[in-house]
Amino acid sequence: MTGDSGYIQDLFDEVPAHTASLPGSAPEALTLLDDWVERDWIRALDHAFAAFVCNIVSEQGEQPSAMLALLAAMVSHQVGRGHVCLDINHLCRDTEPTLVLPPEGVGALPADSLRPSDLFADVSPGELVALLGQSSAVGDGEQATPLILDGSRLYLRRFWRYEQAIAGGIRMRLADRAELVDSSLLARALDTLFGTGQEPDYQKIACALAARNRFSVITGGPGTGKTTTVVNLLAALQSVARESAGADGVSPYLRIRLSAPTGKAAARLSESIGGAVDRLPLEQLPGRPDRSAIPTQVTTLHRLLGSRPGSRKFRHNEDHPLPLDILVIDEASMVDVDLMASVFAALPDKARLIMLGDKDQLASVDAGAVLGELCQRAEAAHYLPETAQWLESVTGCQLPSPLTDTDGLPLDQAVAMLRKSYRFDEHSGIGVLAIATNAGKLDRQLISQCREQAFEDVAWLTADSGSARAGANAPGTELLAGHALTGSRERFRNNGEGRLVNNEPVDPPVGYGHYLRIIRDQKPGAAGETEGREHWDHWATDVLEGFNHFKVLCALRQGPFGVEGLNREIAGRLCGAGLVDRTEGWYEGRPVLITGNDYNLGLMNGDIGVTLSVPWDRNDAGESVDTLRVAFPSSDGSGTIRWISPSRLQSVETVYAMTVHKSQGSEFTHACLVIPDRLTPVLTRELVYTGITRARHWLSLVVSQQGVLKEAVGRGVIRASGLARLLS
Numbered sequence: 001m002t003g004d005s006g007y008i009q010d011l012f013d014e015v016p017a018h019t020a021s022l023p024g025s026a027p028e029a030l031t032l033l034d035d036w037v038e039r040d041w042i043r044a045l046d047h048a049f050a051a052f053v054c055n056i057v058s059e060q061g062e063q064p065s066a067m068l069a070l071l072a073a074m075v076s077h078q079v080g081r082g083h084v085c086l087d088i089n090h091l092c093r094d095t096e097p098t099l100v101l102p103p104e105g106v107g108a109l110p111a112d113s114l115r116p117s118d119l120f121a122d123v124s125p126g127e128l129v130a131l132l133g134q135s136s137a138v139g140d141g142e143q144a145t146p147l148i149l150d151g152s153r154l155y156l157r158r159f160w161r162y163e164q165a166i167a168g169g170i171r172m173r174l175a176d177r178a179e180l181v182d183s184s185l186l187a188r189a190l191d192t193l194f195g196t197g198q199e200p201d202y203q204k205i206a207c208a209l210a211a212r213n214r215f216s217v218i219t220g221g222p223g224t225g226k227t228t229t230v231v232n233l234l235a236a237l238q239s240v241a242r243e244s245a246g247a248d249g250v251s252p253y254l255r256i257r258l259s260a261p262t263g264k265a266a267a268r269l270s271e272s273i274g275g276a277v278d279r280l281p282l283e284q285l286p287g288r289p290d291r292s293a294i295p296t297q298v299t300t301l302h303r304l305l306g307s308r309p310g311s312r313k314f315r316h317n318e319d320h321p322l323p324l325d326i327l328v329i330d331e332a333s334m335v336d337v338d339l340m341a342s343v344f345a346a347l348p349d350k351a352r353l354i355m356l357g358d359k360d361q362l363a364s365v366d367a368g369a370v371l372g373e374l375c376q377r378a379e380a381a382h383y384l385p386e387t388a389q390w391l392e393s394v395t396g397c398q399l400p401s402p403l404t405d406t407d408g409l410p411l412d413q414a415v416a417m418l419r420k421s422y423r424f425d426e427h428s429g430i431g432v433l434a435i436a437t438n439a440g441k442l443d444r445q446l447i448s449q450c451r452e453q454a455f456e457d458v459a460w461l462t463a464d465s466g467s468a469r470a471g472a473n474a475p476g477t478e479l480l481a482g483h484a485l486t487g488s489r490e491r492f493r494n495n496g497e498g499r500l501v502n503n504e505p506v507d508p509p510v511g512y513g514h515y516l517r518i519i520r521d522q523k524p525g526a527a528g529e530t531e532g533r534e535h536w537d538h539w540a541t542d543v544l545e546g547f548n549h550f551k552v553l554c555a556l557r558q559g560p561f562g563v564e565g566l567n568r569e570i571a572g573r574l575c576g577a578g579l580v581d582r583t584e585g586w587y588e589g590r591p592v593l594i595t596g597n598d599y600n601l602g603l604m605n606g607d608i609g610v611t612l613s614v615p616w617d618r619n620d621a622g623e624s625v626d627t628l629r630v631a632f633p634s635s636d637g638s639g640t641i642r643w644i645s646p647s648r649l650q651s652v653e654t655v656y657a658m659t660v661h662k663s664q665g666s667e668f669t670h671a672c673l674v675i676p677d678r679l680t681p682v683l684t685r686e687l688v689y690t691g692i693t694r695a696r697h698w699l700s701l702v703v704s705q706q707g708v709l710k711e712a713v714g715r716g717v718i719r720a721s722g723l724a725r726l727l728s
């Protein structure tokens with residue numbers, strides 16, 4: 001091995017030279033695309049769309065070209081991968097990285113096969129744009145064409161419309177700031193909530209900025225106080241509303257709704273927001289707003305908008321807007337363009353929208369990276385002198401001059417970034433790793449520090465990839481399964497003992513043995529059986545809470561370091577330790593992840609439950625018999641338990657290990673991030689950052705090739721989208 005970069009090149013397959021000729025007509029292109037569908041490179045849908053485009057242009061008397069068929073299939077393929085459009089410049093410059101074709105895990109191509117890069121090697125972006133411009137299938141949005149070309153960006157019509165709707169909704173709100181808030185009342189409220197001082201308090205600045213605009217974004221990393229800030233903001237807004245209200249008998253309060261894209265994220269915000277609202281010094285604020293004027297219940301966006309089973313359409317839309325004055329969306333990085341466009345459609349023109357989230361996290365699974373796009377310039381703020389002056393007058397804080405810019409854009413004036421973590425200080429390895437990952441720089445020194453326990457919250461485990469690839473029970477996976485059982489306290493400095501976070505003691509890290517012992521040791525006895533369900537609910541709550549203390553997070557599903565293999569390994573290890581009694585099928589202790597929405601049961605994709613044995617059934621003799629039920633936390637954040645029979649669960653999988661993608665919106669006391677031994681397209685900086693930041697107090701990194709981790713962190717994903725440009 002000659003250093004990391006040489007090694008990294010070796011991780012990819014050799015590229016064979018092709019001998020086949022390029023498709024010269026649309027039918028030939030469709031045949032090639034058929035082959036790609038067969039190989040699972042693209043979806044049948046992508047091929048079908050290309051065929052559809054060829055058909056409709058033929059009906060117009062146009063001879064469809066091979067390139068039109070290929071580009072139609074590729075834009076559909078890109079949307080399936082989370083992009084809103086296909087950027088022709090990127091396609092020509094970096095064909096295979098742009099399309100991620102061939103995809104992860106496929107074997108080498110036959111020597112005579114065409115590679116995607118061969119198709120676009122001899123054509124310039126200008127030629128492709130000109131060719132598209134001549135086709136009747138492509139328009140600029142004015143005509144009813146299936147494809148839209150906007151500069152070098154090729155869109156499916158539906159996604160172009162979403163982006164236009166979002167940009168329109170934002171622009172309209174950015175332009176309408178008049179009489180939103182009384183600045184002097186706001187200043188008084190903010191001083192009460194945050195105190196006075198000239199040092200920049202970015203939470204106070206974010207509140208002021210969001211109070212000033214009908215549309216605003218507050219972004220920040222983990223523990224930077226997004227929840228704290230929004231609670232203060234809502235208190236300040238209700239305070240100003242109450243103080244400025246006339247005595248006309250109309251409620252002085254603003255109608256506020258809190259939402260999140262998933263049930264898990266909604267439940268997490270519900271949990272943290274309640275305490276923050278309780279601590280508000282409301283009686284000292286102008287107008288002395290009631291505590292009940294600040295909501296603590298968080299609902300999913302789908303529920304808020306009124307989803308209808310089997311329909312993409314929501315009950316709330318332009319004709320039936322949401323009855324609210326302020327909508328807060330937490331974990332906004334997970335919202336895709338489709339859902340975001342529906343939010344704007346249902347939002348009354350005068351309502352405020354406040355988006356909260358971490359701009360550096362993985363984007364939504366479906367197309368779009370709305371929050372990331374909106375926050376592209378957040379780091380340097382770009383506040384106009386007029387904005388900076390207003391912020392200084394309302395908050396009393398001096399804004400650092402690098403954050404001002406005489407060329408700031410309208411959107412910049414509505415984006416606030418929180419810059420100080422209250423959870424991770426400069427000694428926290430989780431905090432340091434998160435910052436280094438975001439900067440794209442995981443250097444040797446930092447890795448050595450992690451390996452040598454320089455940080456008390458980070459453990460480094462080196463997995464032997466060679467033996468892991470050799471199969472089950474190999475030392476690489478053995479190590480991981482053992483770690484999952486105990487949490488490997490011995491791998492942390494001082495065995496994880498005696499740690500304080502914000503002056504509060506923190507328990508040492510645990511593994512899955514922890515929740516399995518709660519199942520065994522805290523099960524209600526005979527009293528619980530006779531005295532009703534609450535004992536069982538308490539027990540299940542403790543089990544679910546215990547299960548949240550640890551999670552194995554993987555980049556991949558397949559391979560020795562993927563979810564599927566590790567789930568088997570870990571189950572085997574837990575069974576070997578006598579903590580579960582089997583590894584397949586349904587058994588007490590089996591944790592499950594819901595993989596598809598089930599509206600009848602009220603379970604959503606991503607919900608997690610734990611299987612428990614309860615003595616609720618009766619046999620013919622009337623005696624109680626143990627039966628398995630899966631305990632899920634209620635989706636409304638009320639803390640109650642839903643007990644569901646396993647036979648009713650249609651789409652579930654075991655979840656000792658889960659993908660980083662699925663873990664978005666969740667947080668675990670101890671997260672174990674498994675870095676695979678090969679580079680794959682999904683392994684990016686955003687994925688590593690999202691994995692690291694799922695850890696609240698303890699992080700273990702399982703790495704077999706340092707080079708892979710370093711290279712992954714060097715690779716940021718750029719989602720093709722035109723939203724930022726539409727707002728510039």
Ligand SMILES: Nc1ncnc2c1ncn2[C@@H]1O[C@H](COP(=O)(O)OP(=O)(O)OP(=O)(O)O)[C@@H](O)[C@H]1O
Nearest residue numbers: 203220221222223224225226227228229272422423
């Ligand atoms: N200004 C502050 N001063 C002191 N502590 C603070 C401040 N702001 C937030 N905190 C504390 O920091 C922790 C994280 O705050 P909060 O939950 O608001 O952050 P967040 O950005 O929403 O976190 P998450 O990463 O969980 O989304 C909480 O314990 C909170 O009480």
